[in-house]
Amino acid sequence: MNKLKQNPKSLLKEVSSDLSTGKEFSFWKHLNKLEKIAPHFSEKVNGVIEENVTVKGRLFLGKGSIIKSGTYIEGNVFIDKNCEIGPFAFIKKQALIGNGSKIGRADISNSIFLEKAYAKHFSYVGDSILGKNTNLGAGTKLANYRFDEATISSKISGKKIDSGRKKLGCVLGNNSKTGINVSINCGVQIGKNCLISPGAYVKNNLSNRQKFP
Numbered sequence: 001m002n003k004l005k006q007n008p009k010s011l012l013k014e015v016s017s018d019l020s021t022g023k024e025f026s027f028w029k030h031l032n033k034l035e036k037i038a039p040h041f042s043e044k045v046n047g048v049i050e051e052n053v054t055v056k057g058r059l060f061l062g063k064g065s066i067i068k069s070g071t072y073i074e075g076n077v078f079i080d081k082n083c084e085i086g087p088f089a090f091i092k093k094q095a096l097i098g099n100g101s102k103i104g105r106a107d108i109s110n111s112i113f114l115e116k117a118y119a120k121h122f123s124y125v126g127d128s129i130l131g132k133n134t135n136l137g138a139g140t141k142l143a144n145y146r147f148d149e150a151t152i153s154s155k156i157s158g159k160k161i162d163s164g165r166k167k168l169g170c171v172l173g174n175n176s177k178t179g180i181n182v183s184i185n186c187g188v189q190i191g192k193n194c195l196i197s198p199g200a201y202v203k204n205n206l207s208n209r210q211k212f213p
Contacts, residue, residue, distance in 0.1 A: 038094035128169030154187035
């Protein structure tokens with residue numbers, strides 16, 4: 001694998017480009033790539049790691065970023081500049097976290113956060129992508145696994161496309177937000193500038209600027 005393909009910032013740019021269109025797409029291709037490049041992340045700490053933080057894996061921490069006490073990282077993670085992680089965040093497998101993002105007491109697995117993506121309060125984010133300026137209300141859960149253990153499909157232009165993955169969450173478009181205790185089903189694609197009301201269960205894709213329900 002060449003240096004370009006190993007560059008996590010290049011992957012962030014690719015994801016950002018796809019999300020900027022507001023169109024449905026095969027978002028899992030970026031998660032597949034994340035899984036390939038994560039074992040090659042640079043190990044460097046330019047920010048602050050407080051006491052009582054556990055790191056088991058490769059960690060890159062950008063300038064101005066902080067990992068707060070009680071956080072547990074079990075995997076390979078790239079955290080860009082000016083991010084706040086924790087206290088008591090749990091990040092496993094791998095993650096790619098863009099500038100200015102905030103992850104609080106949340107459970108994150110194999111996911112990508114673009115610039116200023118927030119998951120601050122008791123959320124679960126598995127095998128998902130959060131776009132720029134997104135926010136998950138407290139208790140938001142992004143499902144990533146089927147009861148029947150089948151591979152997960154996602155709709156693109158009305159057609160179901162099999163991702164080939166047994167674990168796949170959702171993609172949340174730029175500037176979209178969820179209220180408290182929202183649940184989003186496997187493979188769902190949320191467009192840009194969407195607002196999802198507290199307690200909602202989202203089973204199908206949402207188009208740009210949609211309010212649900």
